[in-house]
Amino acid sequence: MDKRELIEKAYELAREQYKAFGVDTDAVVDKMNDVQISLHCWQTDDVGGFERPDAELGGGGIQVTGNFPGKAQNIDQMRQDLDKVMSLLPGKQRLNLHAIYGEFGGQLVDRDQIEVKHFQGWIDWAKQRGMGLDFNATCFSHPKADDGYTLSSKNEDVRRFWVEHVKRCRAITAEMGKQLGSPSVHNTWIPDGSKDELVDRNGHRALLKKSLDEAFAHDYPREFMLDAVESKLFGIGAEFMTVGSHDFYLGYAIKNNKLICLDNGHFHPTEQVGDKVSACLQFVDDVLLHITRGVRWDSDHVVVLNDEIQLIASEIIRNDFLNRVKIGLDFFDASINRVGAYVVGTRATQQAFMRAMLEPYAILKDFEENGKYFERLALLEVMKSRNFGAVWDYYCLKNSVPASDDFIAEIQKYEKDVLLNR
CATH class of the missing domain: 3.20.20.150 (Divalent-metal-dependent TIM barrel enzymes)
Structure with a gap:
C-alpha cells in the first residue's frame, strides 16, 4: 500500500470516528479553504x-x-x-x-x-x-x-x-x-x-x-x-x-x-x-x-x-x-x-x-447550557485524542502539497540547492 492509499484509508477511519460525534469531516476539509x-x-x-x-x-x-x-x-x-x-x-x-x-x-x-x-x-x-x-x-x-x-x-x-x-x-x-x-x-x-x-x-x-x-x-x-x-x-x-x-x-x-x-x-x-x-x-x-x-x-x-x-x-x-x-x-x-x-x-x-x-460544538454547547460541566470537560478531552492528523494529511493530499512530515525533506533540499548558494 503506497502513502496515498495509507492517507486515504486513515482518513476513512477518522471520518467514521468524527461522524459518531456529528462532525462532517468532508465539510471541514472544504471549509478550510475559507x-x-x-x-x-x-x-x-x-x-x-x-x-x-x-x-x-x-x-x-x-x-x-x-x-x-x-x-x-x-x-x-x-x-x-x-x-x-x-x-x-x-x-x-x-x-x-x-x-x-x-x-x-x-x-x-x-x-x-x-x-x-x-x-x-x-x-x-x-x-x-x-x-x-x-x-x-x-x-x-x-x-x-x-x-x-x-x-x-x-x-x-x-x-x-x-x-x-x-x-x-x-x-x-x-x-x-x-x-x-x-x-x-x-x-x-x-x-x-x-x-x-x-x-x-x-x-x-x-x-x-x-x-x-x-x-x-x-x-x-x-x-x-x-x-x-x-x-x-x-x-x-x-x-x-x-x-x-x-x-x-x-x-x-x-x-x-x-x-x-x-x-x-x-x-x-x-x-x-x-x-x-x-x-x-x-x-x-x-x-x-x-x-x-x-x-x-x-x-x-x-x-x-x-x-x-x-x-x-x-x-x-x-x-x-x-x-x-x-x-x-x-x-x-x-x-x-x-x-x-x-x-x-x-x-x-x-x-x-x-x-x-472538528469540534462537536452543538453537543458541547448543549452540555454547557444544561449544566453538564463534567460531560463538557470530558468530551473536550476525548476530542484531543481523535485522529485529527488523518484529516489534516487528507486535506494536504487534496491540495497536492506534502502531507505529514514530507515537507521537511522538501525544505532541506531547497536549503541545499538554493539557500546555501546565496
Missing part, C-alpha cells in the same frame, strides 16, 4: 527591507535573533522563497508587505515620498498568483525614529513626516485592493514609548490621536482597503510606557470604525487573545490578528500548535467569525531555516483552525 492567512514578508529577510543595499535594523524597537544562512538579499530572492513556502501549504494564502519592501530601483526614496509605482511589481506578482495583499506603514528602522517617537513625537517636523508616510501607505493599500479585487488591510503600529519614567503620557497620547486623525482623514471604499491599529504592551526601549496601548487603540478603533489588531505577543503573558476576540467584536466590525508565539514576553517565536493558538482559532470558529477576522502572522526567527519557519508556523495556525472545525 481560512486565508496573510504571510508576513519580513520573515524572509529579518525585517531588513530593500530601501538601500545595506539595510539593517535601525531605531524603533525591532530586533531579530540569529544569522542562519540563506537570508533573502533582494526582492527576487524573497519572491523565490515565498513561492517555495506557498508550494508547501494547503489552501490559498495572502501576503503582508511592509513599506520598506518596495522596488526603489537602487534609489533612496524616503518614506514620505513612496508611491504606488514602487509596489506595482508586488501587485502584478500577487495578481499572477490569484492572491490578495495587505500592507503596513514602516514606522521604525529610520533616523526619524531613533529617539523613540514617531506619530506621537513632540518634534513637529518628525510627527508630520510620519503622518505623511501613513497617508501614502493607505493610498498604496487602497490601490492594492482595487487592482486585486480583494480588500487590503493597512495596519498601523508604532514603537513610541519611554524606557524609563515619563511624566507626560497624556501629551504623547494626545499627539498620537491627532496624528491618526490626520493620517486617516481621507476615507477609502471598504471594498478596497481596511484600516487597523495595533497595540503593544511594551517594546525594546519602551519598557516603561508604550504610547499605543491596548486601551488607547481599542477606544480609537471603536470610535472611528477601525479594525483593532490583536497580536498575541503584545500582551502580558497571562492574558489570552482568544478571550479578547468575542469581547472586541461586540464593538468593532472586524478584527485583525497577528499570530505569533511569545515566550515569556514578546519574543516573536515561530507559531506552534499550542493551547493559546487553539483558543484563538476555536473562538473564531465557534462563533462563526471567520468573515470578521483577518488572519495574519507576525514572527521573525533568523536562528533556523527561514522558509522552514514559515511553513511550520503557517501549518500550525491552519491546524488550529481545522481542529476547531
Whole structure:
C-alpha cells in the first residue's frame, strides 16, 4: 500500500470516528479553504527591507535573533522563497508587505515620498498568483525614529513626516485592493514609548490621536482597503510606557470604525487573545490578528500548535467569525531555516483552525447550557485524542502539497540547492 492509499484509508477511519460525534469531516476539509492567512514578508529577510543595499535594523524597537544562512538579499530572492513556502501549504494564502519592501530601483526614496509605482511589481506578482495583499506603514528602522517617537513625537517636523508616510501607505493599500479585487488591510503600529519614567503620557497620547486623525482623514471604499491599529504592551526601549496601548487603540478603533489588531505577543503573558476576540467584536466590525508565539514576553517565536493558538482559532470558529477576522502572522526567527519557519508556523495556525472545525460544538454547547460541566470537560478531552492528523494529511493530499512530515525533506533540499548558494 503506497502513502496515498495509507492517507486515504486513515482518513476513512477518522471520518467514521468524527461522524459518531456529528462532525462532517468532508465539510471541514472544504471549509478550510475559507481560512486565508496573510504571510508576513519580513520573515524572509529579518525585517531588513530593500530601501538601500545595506539595510539593517535601525531605531524603533525591532530586533531579530540569529544569522542562519540563506537570508533573502533582494526582492527576487524573497519572491523565490515565498513561492517555495506557498508550494508547501494547503489552501490559498495572502501576503503582508511592509513599506520598506518596495522596488526603489537602487534609489533612496524616503518614506514620505513612496508611491504606488514602487509596489506595482508586488501587485502584478500577487495578481499572477490569484492572491490578495495587505500592507503596513514602516514606522521604525529610520533616523526619524531613533529617539523613540514617531506619530506621537513632540518634534513637529518628525510627527508630520510620519503622518505623511501613513497617508501614502493607505493610498498604496487602497490601490492594492482595487487592482486585486480583494480588500487590503493597512495596519498601523508604532514603537513610541519611554524606557524609563515619563511624566507626560497624556501629551504623547494626545499627539498620537491627532496624528491618526490626520493620517486617516481621507476615507477609502471598504471594498478596497481596511484600516487597523495595533497595540503593544511594551517594546525594546519602551519598557516603561508604550504610547499605543491596548486601551488607547481599542477606544480609537471603536470610535472611528477601525479594525483593532490583536497580536498575541503584545500582551502580558497571562492574558489570552482568544478571550479578547468575542469581547472586541461586540464593538468593532472586524478584527485583525497577528499570530505569533511569545515566550515569556514578546519574543516573536515561530507559531506552534499550542493551547493559546487553539483558543484563538476555536473562538473564531465557534462563533462563526471567520468573515470578521483577518488572519495574519507576525514572527521573525533568523536562528533556523527561514522558509522552514514559515511553513511550520503557517501549518500550525491552519491546524488550529481545522481542529476547531472538528469540534462537536452543538453537543458541547448543549452540555454547557444544561449544566453538564463534567460531560463538557470530558468530551473536550476525548476530542484531543481523535485522529485529527488523518484529516489534516487528507486535506494536504487534496491540495497536492506534502502531507505529514514530507515537507521537511522538501525544505532541506531547497536549503541545499538554493539557500546555501546565496
